[in-house]
Amino acid sequence: MLSSRQKKILERLIEEEAFVSLADLNKAYQLSPRTIRQDLLEIETWLMDIGAGFSLERHRKYGARLILGEKQKQVLQEAMYKQKDYLSAVQRRQDMQKLLLLNSSIHVEELCEDYQISMNTLQNDYNQLKTEMEDYHLMLSRENKQISLVGEENNKRMLFLDFLKEQWTEEEILELYVTRRISASMNETDLEDMISDVDVHGVVSWIEQVEELSGIAFIDASKYELFLNCAVQWKRIQSGQFIADFDKDDELKIFEDEKFTAVREQFRRLMGLEDASLQLSNELAYISMHLLGARRLSGEGDYWLKCQSLSREIVETFEQANRFRLSNRENIIIALSTHLQSAMYRMKYHIHIDNPYFDNLEKEYRKYIEQVKAFIEKNPHWGLTTLHRHEIGFIVVHLCAGLEQEAFLPSKRIAIVCSSGLGTSRLLERTVRRLFPQVFITGQFSVKEAYGLTDKDADLIVTTVPFTQQLQVNHVKVNPLLSIADQQNLERIIGRGTYQANTELPIVETVMTIYQSVKKHTVVLNEGELFNDLYRYFSGNQGAMSSEVTSLTAPSCIHLREKVSDWREVLSILNQSLVKQDVVEHTYETEVAQIINEQEHHFIVAPGVAFPHLSSTAIKKTGFAFMTLEEPISFGGTEEKVWWIILLAAKDKIQHVTAVEMMLEVVNSKELLDKLRHERNIDVVWKWMLEYEEGSK
Template sequence: MTEKQVLIPRWQKLLQQLYAKMDFMSGEELASSLQVNSRTIRSDVKTINAIFLVDGNKIEAVRGKGYRLELQDETAFLGWLAPFKEERFNLHVIPTLAEDRVAYIIRYLLLQNGFTKLDTLAEELYVSKSTINSDILDVKRKLAEHHLTLSKRASYGVKIEGSEVNIRFCFSKYLLSDSVSLLVSEEEQTFFGEIDLRKIQTIILASLEQYKVQMTDMAIKNLIIHVAIAVRRIKGAQYVHQGDLQDLEFNIQELRASQKIIREIETLESIKFPESELTYILLHVCSKHVLQSYNGYREIIIVNKMLEEIKRQYGYDFSAHQQFIANLALHLKPAVNRIKFNMNIHNPYLENIKTNYPLAFELGLVAREVLALELDQPISESEVGYLAIHFLYALSDASKERKKRVLLVCASGIGTAKLLESKIQKIFAEEIDIIGSYSLYEYKTGNWQADFVISTVPLGDALGEYVQVTPFLSEIDIRNIQKRLPSITSKNNFEQFFSANYFEILEEKYSKDQVLTLLAQKFEETSSDQKAFLESVKEREDIVATYLGNGLAVPHPIFAEVSETKIAVCIAREPVVWNEDGDVAQIIFMLAIKNKEQEHLSQVYEMISQVVETPKLAKEIKKATNFNEFIQILARLET
């Protein structure tokens, strides 16, 4: 599609009509619907067909019958009909895509206080009753995610039922989830009719400022919509029950801001908020408040448990990063309320984090499991995404501090020790931090904490990892030190992660389960328990499928004992369906990271991110015919 070949609104409406009907429509019928004459319809059809020619789609014209769509490539057609997500987010335009139709039905039913007949929905959406019956199955599934049900009564139709709080959360989900603006849009204002969203926004901003309650722009937009929903429901005599919001945690700032918002909204809309509705507004204020300090220990205790589990599973130790710990604890304070009351939270960064920062997302998943256990509540992926942002910050800081803490042991005097120290600092200034220089006796009698030791004399196996060098640091000595520095030795040296024994090309069709089993078998010799390894991989997939994008999936165990860090690779000529969304993988990397080798882990994920972000690279890997070709492709990566 070129910039000049853009469907004007009238053409889109014409196509919507034909797509909904999927049968002949007369020129007069289309002209009446679009408020033009038949000659304009004929002209539009001719122009549209010229544009559609490239995709093999067309509008068939038959004298005496009218016009009908003939689709050879429905995906391309839908791309023309709704090329941008913003165009599909319209609360009043009748949707043509099945997924949008389900959201429309949910919104439509939420607006009704009584039952709605399926015939009415079919007429509203210009589809058959059988199509509506099919959509209703998806509607029920989506409502169940919000603890709501769809009751059905003969001769009356269907109705959404559940607690008022859950109905409102569902309402906001299908009102806000696809919104592309942080400002109040015209569509949203039109949806709420006489409820003035911009005046509500003014009241909220003034109240938050007066009581020093800080919120993000997204949170403020979310609060505006929730206040508007509350006003609409109260006007319809639909109230929140006090018992639905017990054990809410809040501070005095949040309470005073909520009270001020309610007083002014009552005056603006000429309604009365009962006590339970104050609690409802307070819930949204305290669950979105960006705190600057905390006064409790529970969050710190939870954070410490998260970090202990991350250290156990991945080897990363963030216990000394006090700013990160404080930030994560501050994040948890409002998050606990959101989780406790099953509030839906939209995370616009989620897909970007999963795709581009998979390691941070993995750490977020570990943190989620700890938090879910503490609160005895399920936690959404959106919340995981926000946790991952904090871990991304911690990882970024860690990457700045990758210097190895090294002890020097020199048995031949201070002059030799200083010479060795000077040479090491000059060559490894960015990689090594020398924390002390000692004699052999001092070293053996002390209790030192270092990543490894550089010594001019043999130390023996019992005293930990060390590199023996000459005081003059020869080329061989330098190479031996480099072997202790993964950030140097691993650059474009992918043989340390990959090998031909862990490489497979599948020409035939395989299921996801078959691929996982096949790759897990590669680790039989390096895993202490191969069966447990496979089960752990499947357990991780059950949490969140490991598809990242560009046809790449990265399955791995939650925790496994392996003797070396390896990546098993499968290139599937036939795409493998990897998740419920229907995403298909053709490049599968199964990771097995040896415990305490997080330097490798970080580097592996950086490499994986480059594959995901580079379609051309992923395409080349899919076409690789052997292991050597595969390695040559990866060797071009910048790591």
């Protein structure tokens, strides 16, 4: 049986008729040559099984092709149509989860037939799914060859909501607020029956009416979650599944206010519920819980004033601990107050939302996350002790948006569009201003407002939202912390900013420039010590104890007098050496290659010497590998040729100091350079490195 990927490869072979190269298949499906060859072998076996004289022609140089007549094409397409798509274990469990949410039970034998698996395999799937359901406080029941989902309705809806979030992006759902209908791309999936029959116009109109009557404007991320919550609620109600025995406190009775009479009636009709029924009361309380927990653009009322007082205390505690004052302080307090107003409701009703930028926050601002967590633990009167770590991340986003920023000169007009709230928008704005001081920020806009922006409003939209519909202004999607790739992309569009690719190169260049200047005017008694002192001073590592140089590499990471075709081969060999030492992931090679390929890099630190390196999450620990070449080669787009390449992976700013110092000493010694360039014996170089360590102590 062919997998869905193998069917796509076969469809391409049918359409193109000419040879399809392995390189084209690799690019299209991101597969290794070995996997592609295995797929082609399985396709060939499948073709032989169905008969009719089908033959797959494979060529070592040109790839693979199918030569078919019209009748053969028709027979083959019919055979492919009849074959069910292969589902992996993960896909089967996902499909079972969907079926359990849409049906009261599913039949065991029908599952085995549909998935074309044995009863033992299905039992394994069942056991794994049973474990996964425990996260939602749900159980699976298997009786009379029927499987059903058992547990509280509220927990089933949480499962349903998370399921939909995995299928549809924020941007796809936010489009519904503009188009008022399910898009063709959403209906193309095999999951369209999950929400395709939901009254999209009715749900969107109801949410907007709640905003209008309450005077609350929800952020885009909350509109996304509110729509999916309403869709789940509608779907479950239509299946006869209602919230029962819901504990309603006074805060969940917001729709009993007379001003919400029309909204309540619209909700009743939308959900198909009877007036004045217990079911209506419970379902209104359920959606009220999610409305209270939805993040908003502004706050109001006594509760908001209480949150404002708490926000001010958090900001003051943060400032005192770090001994600086936040810029735009009052705006940050107001924005944080607004966020806390909904966050405390989420905490109260155990509603969890993911922070989409938390992994990046952990990397860039982990210090502040731990700091705020400690503040919360030391101040139980704040009432935040059970706050989820992702919620703490949102607080840090607001605080870090106020870190001091540089002045800027107006130039390109940039509009910021972010769906995750004011804190993320301000953090993105601050990052753009800091790295590109020449731009002018025209403002922060919602996804809906972005569709109305024209070239009169901005030259470019910088956004965290992956827009698929055409906007009137050019846009670029980024991470709010602006990754290296994001910075490079923006440089190509708006010009070079203050980006330095997170490398040591500016420090190395500064050290070498100062050394040459000193050497012109005085006698240097100990060149090595001068280099070391200058480097440690400019890298901020005065007095730091660095690792011994041999502890950062291994003889297997040293390659001497190699013959290579180009710099890519060098990079691949060096990166593989570091992978074997568990220093980096394979992806480090790709990241470094992208810098060399796509920008005017500055990795050549001296004539004939390249020093590629950057900060990356692919780095596990500090280490380096290097290679000398038989013949110099061009390095990237530059015309300069190099014969010595050092690939460095630095986990922090201290451990790798010795490696950089050693490189500087060699680079600035003609005798050492000549010795290294002509040496073929790795043991000799390793001995020299040990002697360098001994002399540095």
